[in-house]
Amino acid sequence: MNTDSNNLSKSTTEKSSNDVDLLALVFVLLRGWKIVLFFALLGLIIGVLYSRYENPTYKSDALIQIDTTSQGVSALGSNISDLVSTDVSPAQTEALLIKSRMILKPVVDLLHLDIRLNDPSINALDKINSDRTHTQINTPEGVALKTADGQVQISQLNVSQAYLDQPFTLVKSGTDNNFTLSNGFDDFKGQLNKANYFRGTDGIIQITVNDLPDNDHPITIAKQSLQNTTDAINGALTVTELNDKTGIIQLSLIGSNQQQITLILKQIVESYIDKNKSRGSEETTKTLSFMETQIPLLKQKLEASEATFNDFRERSGSIDISQESGLLVAENSQIDAQINELKLKKADLTTYYTEEHPLVLQINDQLKVLNNRKQSIKSDIAKLPGTQREFLKLSADTTINREIYLTMLKNYEQLKIVKAGQIGFARIIDMPISTYRTIAPKKQLIVMLSILSGILFGILLVFLKSMLKNTVKDPDRLESKTGVPVIATIPRSSSLTRLGKNKKTPNRLLAYIDHNSLSYEAIKSLRTHLIFGMPEHGKSGQRAKVILISGESPGIGKTFIAANLSEVFAQLDHKILIIDADMRMGELHKMFNIEQNVGLADYLSQEDNESTTSQSITEYVHATGMDNIDFMPRGQHPKQPTTLLASKKFNDLMSQLSAHYDYIVVDSPPILAASDAIILSQYADKLLMVTRYNSSIERQLVYAINQLTKDHVRVDGIVMNDVQRGVMDKYSYHYSYAYGNNK
Incomplete structure (x- = not known):
């Protein structure tokens, strides 16, 4: 072959493989759209709740110019200017100076910024419901905070060093003008509108309370240290020089109360100017x-x-x-x-x-x-x-x-x-002014980012789930992994799915419910494959050919395949017997509306001295009401199902039944649940493994087939059941040959 042709073929194959892999990732994502949508909605809810939980944040600005020349002295002549220094601190140095304790301490003392009030009755739900909560107001007269039961107002609080940054609880005593101040160790009694002096175990406390809420509403109060107070101010204060070497400093302060931050920033500016x-x-x-x-x-x-x-x-x-x-x-x-x-x-x-x-x-x-x-x-x-x-x-x-x-x-x-x-x-x-424009939280941005985060998390979870679960989806991949051909893909029947929601539905065979569907045509295609691949005579040398149907785990639809496959074989005037060999949990009798009381387990559990003639076998084989189909249910639950199947009586049973039927379809327990299928395989002319699309775990199916291979049991084909066709299903072409009036 030409070398260029080889290279072109290889390049085309690699490109096709890359496209398929990328397309597979897209389909994985589309199949998990519910998970992505769930986390997107969860992100939306979290974003909305957070935007309501956080109080609005406001900003106040001021501008100060730093003049680089001496003012007043130079105008009086060079002689006197020589006596007084004309050096001026640069703007960056002044910006750092503004944030120093020398400038901030007078502001802290004037506005009582070191007194902190808190309403412990406000919880997260209250913040979400009210959209915003009251914050304390600091003025030269004192500190105030509004609550649901009234206002708290403190005009003085001085404590010793040991009590700094320690919370106290203030509670009004009844309807009189008394209050209680406690910290968990000491309780102090005081009066409103009076300067109260207390001596505790760790020092003294001086406090003047002007007002407190009613109804025993507690208030938490604390005296912050100067360092913590200035650190808190600096955390909200930004001082920068505009552009480069302009000599103009911009001061910005953020907080949850516009009037409060404007007042604080104004005092900071005045304090700096006075010091300057x-x-x-x-x-x-x-x-x-x-x-x-x-x-x-x-x-x-x-x-x-x-x-x-x-x-x-x-x-x-x-x-x-x-x-x-x-x-x-x-x-x-x-x-x-x-x-x-x-x-x-x-x-x-x-x-x-x-x-x-x-x-x-x-x-x-x-x-x-x-x-x-x-x-x-x-x-x-x-x-x-x-x-x-x-x-x-x-x-x-x-x-x-x-x-x-x-x-x-x-x-x-x-x-x-x-x-x-x-x-x-x-x-x-420029002195600071109140603009009342919120700078945070940016609700729309938060909601958008929350939704985006939810979507990304959902996508990650879908891919992670797909990687960990790795369900059965691709027939080609199954064939390469197991070495067993996928001989049929059975599409999902929408009519059967709707009826399946009603537990009282008497008959679930496709011939009676959805005979014009792709699912029914796919069952017939499976029948055709088995007819042309079946030997002329069964293993026993008798008339009947035995088809054993199993799967890797429960709930994959092997009973559905067995029942409907028997029905389409009967259409060819072949005499069919379907046996429910799952004597533990078999439910094949529900497909034919027949009681399971008298069946396979009952026959195999007979005493050896009982009759085993053909006449006695007929007691355990029931007519289904459909032409050419007989059914042997599982019977009463036996103690040792595997032992019964390995007995000579079951061998004799199969020999006798093979003489009377053209096809015997055996529904066996799952491979990974029991070893019954290995015993039954010695009677089977064809062994089919049923797996469920996008539900069965791929590695479980591979392991089940490997277990059969170790026991020298050959699997003749894989039937992929419940394949869903649509835009998100890349592998729908595997059953596109089956056609019907899928109404």
């Missing part, structure tokens, strides 16, 4: 404090130097100094001014940093250089005549002290103006 403003003016305040201590000292020093200089001039009169000496005095005066300015900067820096800070070390180096130059000038002045030296010294001291004093006084007045107009480097752009 105090931080901005702190530097100026410290500088002013330093100047206030230095100005009186500089004034005294200036007055002393002027007095000394005036005394010298009165004693010495007028003195003329050279130009070089004047330059030295001027330079010395400038150096003193620079030294004084650096000292001011150093004093300001040391209020924040240590002596080892790089900025402080840099100022120290500058002071060292200036002091060295000052010593050099002092040496040059020392070479002048004594009177001139004294004049220059006193004149320079007076000039320098005057300049230092005037500069300090000028800067002091400027800083006072700056402090009055200083507002910090953060300003509010």
Whole structure:
């Protein structure tokens, strides 16, 4: 054969196999549509219940701008700006600062956010029925919570460290103004609208209760620690910088009460702005404090130097100094001014940093250089005549002290103006407002996701069930697994299925109920296959040919096949005997409306001395009322059915019956339930295994056939019963050759 043809054939076969496997998965899914639908509806129910169980969640936003330039100080001139630092914290640093305890603690204290109230009478069903439940309201006046029996309101709760985060139960005592506070160990009695002070085993409790529900309605109350409270706030608070390096911070707070979260976020914004403003003016305040201590000292020093200089001039009169000496005095005066300015900067820096800070070390180096130059000038002045030296010294001291004093006084007045107009480097752009738009739960999305999850779970379960169960579906697969041909597929009869729901239906043969159906035609096709495959003479050498019908387990329809197969054989004017050899649970007698009391078990249980003539056999074989069909029921339930079938009496029975009938159809017990079929197989010319489509377990059928093979029993064919035809049934083509007026 051509190589290209081989490759093409192989590729086509692999593609067809892949298509079949994919199609098989689709059909498995379609057959399990009820399971998928069930879990989809279950997901829908869970989604709806969850969306009602969860309280609506709201969101409130605010915007703050962080200005990167100093406000107010730079406008007054470069000299004063040099005295006050202009560095500003970046927006990301400020975002982290907003979530700190320094900012949140004042909000917690103002709104009593560390007091938690809970209504223990509210359960899951109440949350589902009401769609939303009341939540506590925190205000500067206290904490309030609405209940079905009234409102609870607490204006104060302080406990010792040991009682933090421990729940207490509050109950109003009758109709008076008393209440009971308990934690399981201690019970305290208090009065409403009064500051109550209790001393318990673990410390003190201070509480002021303004109102409580009636009808002994319990309320759970707890005082949270500051850490847990701020952690809870931070869990609902989001602080981020909009875009990149914009300097604008967005604050977002979520919660189940729109007015509550708006109030809390507003207080957080105000707390941050207050802290920011105090931080901005702190530097100026410290500088002013330093100047206030230095100005009186500089004034005294200036007055002393002027007095000394005036005394010298009165004693010495007028003195003329050279130009070089004047330059030295001027330079010395400038150096003193620079030294004084650096000292001011150093004093300001040391209020924040240590002596080892790089900025402080840099100022120290500058002071060292200036002091060295000052010593050099002092040496040059020392070479002048004594009177001139004294004049220059006193004149320079007076000039320098005057300049230092005037500069300090000028800067002091400027800083006072700056402090009055200083507002910090953060300003509010948008304060939080109440929008009343729910952001969660997104009910439609939750329901859709729940349905999708249910569908996916249902699909997974269908595939898992299919993999674990692996029911009989594909005749080709059965033939490859067992090595036994599938000689017939019997479609399900819709008419018989409808009548089967009525337990009182007297006759269930297809000839009387659904004779125009595909099922009946398939039984006739099975008959044709058996006629052409049957030997001329039976195993016993007698007239009758024996067809043994069995299956791997109960409930597969072997009795249905045996009865209807006997009926279609009788149509050919063959004399048929059908034997119910399932002496344990046989129900073949119901197909023919005959009592099972006198049958096979009764015949085989006779004493050996009783007659076994043909005349006695006829007592156990009954006419069915249909032409050419006789029936031997199972009889009374015997003690040892298998032993009776293995007896010589049964062998003699089969020999006698074979002489009078053309075909004997034997309905035997299931292979996996009893070994009777192995014994009966020695009399059979054809052994058929009946299995039920999409019900029988494939590995059980394979195991049953293997058990027969081990005992040297040959299975001649498999009959697939109750095959359902439709869009979801891929293998319906196996019985498409059977046709009929399937009305």
